[in-house]
Amino acid sequence: MSNPAGQPDVKLPSRSGTVTSNLTRRTSNSDDEAIPDSDSGEVCYKSPPIGQRSYSSPVPRVERLRAWKHLCGNLEDYVSMHAKVAKSHSKDYEKILKIASEPLKESHHFSTSDGGVASLFEKMRTNSQGIVNMYLETEKSLTGSILPTLTRLHKEIKGKSKELTTGAAKGAKAVEKARGVTQKHIELLGQNATSFDTSIGKIDPTHDPYVLKRGTNHRLNKQVAEENNHRQDILAVQNSFQQFEAYILQTIQTVLDNFFQLMGGQMDRQRAMYGEILATAQRIPPDFEWINFCMNNDTKLVNPDSPPRDFASISYPNQNHRSTQPLIEGALERRSRAMIKGYNNGYYVVTPARYLHEFKDNDDFRRDPTPELSLYLPDCVVGAIDGAKFNVKGKDVSNGKVGNAFHTNTELSFKARSPSDAEKWWSVIKDCTRAGAPAPSSDPTGPSEPGNQPPPTYAAGEQQAAPSAAAAAAPASDATAHPAGGSGNPSAATDVKTPVGEKEVSTPAIPKPTRTASSGSYFTGPSGSAVGEKS
Structure with missing residues (x-):
């Protein structure tokens, strides 16, 4: 707007701008x-x-x-x-x-x-x-x-x-x-x-x-x-x-x-x-609990001061029963069944049960003493003695009943250390093949006493003779005159030829025993037939 003529311009007061610099914070234009x-x-x-x-x-x-x-x-x-x-x-x-x-x-x-x-x-x-x-x-x-x-x-x-x-x-x-x-x-x-x-x-x-x-x-x-x-x-x-x-x-x-x-x-x-x-x-001592445990259980723990057990001092029931005592035992040699001929050492025992057992040795502790060979002597035939040798023919029954049905009779040749030892073995084995086996004596290698014999039994293959009137009427003197097994002299019996390998061995015949109806004693005649029976 223009001013009238002759009037000077009047400048109105105006507000100055705000000063914001840091240098003028205390003394700025705004203070004036x-x-x-x-x-x-x-x-x-x-x-x-x-x-x-x-x-x-x-x-x-x-x-x-x-x-x-x-x-x-x-x-x-x-x-x-x-x-x-x-x-x-x-x-x-x-x-x-x-x-x-x-x-x-x-x-x-x-x-x-x-x-x-x-x-x-x-x-x-x-x-x-x-x-x-x-x-x-x-x-x-x-x-x-x-x-x-x-x-x-x-x-x-x-x-x-x-x-x-x-x-x-x-x-x-x-x-x-x-x-x-x-x-x-x-x-x-x-x-x-x-x-x-x-x-x-x-x-x-x-x-x-x-x-x-x-x-x-x-x-x-x-x-x-x-x-x-x-x-x-x-x-x-x-x-x-x-x-x-x-x-x-x-x-x-x-x-x-x-x-x-x-x-x-x-x-x-x-x-x-x-x-x-x-x-x-x-703070617990290493042996504190153990010592207290031992004191509280003194009766239940093993006494370290007590000696160890000795097998020799242990006893058990039937340990010394007469059936456990061998009739004879010891080392024998047996001919090998292999093609190459020869003898093998073994430990043999004849038991009161009339078995001939073969073991590897006489050690009961190292291994289980299971028989390597077992012969039931009443079922066997014993040959004659030839010096230190003798034969036994029979069936090995050591493998159980099932295996026994497939076993056949085998002739086994034994050899003792000396003829006297062979005589002892042959006598015991021969007695066991008869009706009654002798009871064990204090000397296993010696002869058995007749009074200790077990009740008579029948050998395999033997038959009980039927009692006859003649046998029943026989005097007692005849019974005592003929003991079991004939005259008791092996040389008086009839020899039986038994083959051994390629040879034949003369074996005394074994008479079959018979039993009377009255006393149960066995009698045989000169020819091996029962008294009172026809030969």
């Missing part, structure tokens, strides 16, 4: 202005533009207090979680205590006195209960002493933040009000000063620029006083921040020191309890 655009860090709140409503925004001091408040909250959570973990640990250690409290299986094998395994487990039970109680105490200490200190500090920080916010807001409102009044007078002064330059008419005394200037000075001075008061309040709060933060840090340090003492003491106590368990175990 009546209404500064910013408080340069000295006023908590900005002055709103003219005609707008004022509003508040957080400043760094409030944000810093909020940061401290959050830090304190994190410490509260940290301690609270430790308290929860301690309570949880107490429950877990109750499970361990339950295991340690269970009685030992077969506890009667251990000594109940101090210094043994029983005292070790008692120490384990006691210390496990102590650990449970210790964790419960830790949980109570954390929630009862340390956590309340942090909670109280948290409240103090919140109170400080509220105090700062309330005090700053109150002072800022007063400053804003004073600035608003000053701003109105400055604008009114500007309007009247412009009117004074453009008009010649009379000016209202209340709008005299001079008066308005002095009024503006009055209000500006009042504004500056409010600003300075507000500034002093902010400085007081700002200076107290250092002390308050120092108080916060000291409180946190005290809390953490107590926390360290509590948790460190708990760990030390727990370590000491485990150390006591270890020390109790290490």
Whole structure:
């Protein structure tokens, strides 16, 4: 808009831009202005533009207090979680205590006195209960002493933040009000000063620029006083921040020191309890339990001072029964059945059961003495003696009943050490092939006594002669005149030819015995037939 002619241009006052450089924070152009655009860090709140409503925004001091408040909250959570973990640990250690409290299986094998395994487990039970109680105490200490200190500090920080916010807001409102009044007078002064330059008419005394200037000075001075008061309040709060933060840090340090003492003491106590368990175990002498066990079971344990058992001193039932005593035993040689002729050594025994057994040796301990060969002598035929040699023809029955059905008679050639030994063997074997075998005597190699003979039995292939009237009527003198086996003289019997290998051996005939109906004695006639029977 153009000015009228003859009127000079009047320049209206304008607001300067806000200076934000770091170099002008304390001495900026705004300090020389009546209404500064910013408080340069000295006023908590900005002055709103003219005609707008004022509003508040957080400043760094409030944000810093909020940061401290959050830090304190994190410490509260940290301690609270430790308290929860301690309570949880107490429950877990109750499970361990339950295991340690269970009685030992077969506890009667251990000594109940101090210094043994029983005292070790008692120490384990006691210390496990102590650990449970210790964790419960830790949980109570954390929630009862340390956590309340942090909670109280948290409240103090919140109170400080509220105090700062309330005090700053109150002072800022007063400053804003004073600035608003000053701003109105400055604008009114500007309007009247412009009117004074453009008009010649009379000016209202209340709008005299001079008066308005002095009024503006009055209000500006009042504004500056409010600003300075507000500034002093902010400085007081700002200076107290250092002390308050120092108080916060000291409180946190005290809390953490107590926390360290509590948790460190708990760990030390727990370590000491485990150390006591270890020390109790290490103090048990290696032979403590064994000595007590031996004392409690003295009658049930083997006496180390007693001598070992001797087989020769052991006896058992029927050990010396007459059926277990051999009629004759010793070493004999038997011709091999192989193509290459030769004799093999063996240990032979004739038993009262009328068996001829062959063994590898006379050792009952090294191996099970199972017969290599067994001949049932009543089923065998004995040949004549030829020096130190004699033959026995029969069936090997050493392999059981099933195998015996497939065995055939075999003629076996034996050789004794001397002719006298062969005579002894032949006599015993010959007696066993008859109806009754002689009983064992004190001398196994000697002849047996007739009185010890077992009841008469029948030899294989022999038949019991039917009793006849003549046999029944025979006088007793005839019975005594003809003993069993004929005249008893081998040379009087008829020789029987028995083949041995490729040779024939003359063997005395064995008469078949007969038994009378009255006495059961056996009688044979000269020709081998029973008395009273036709030959």
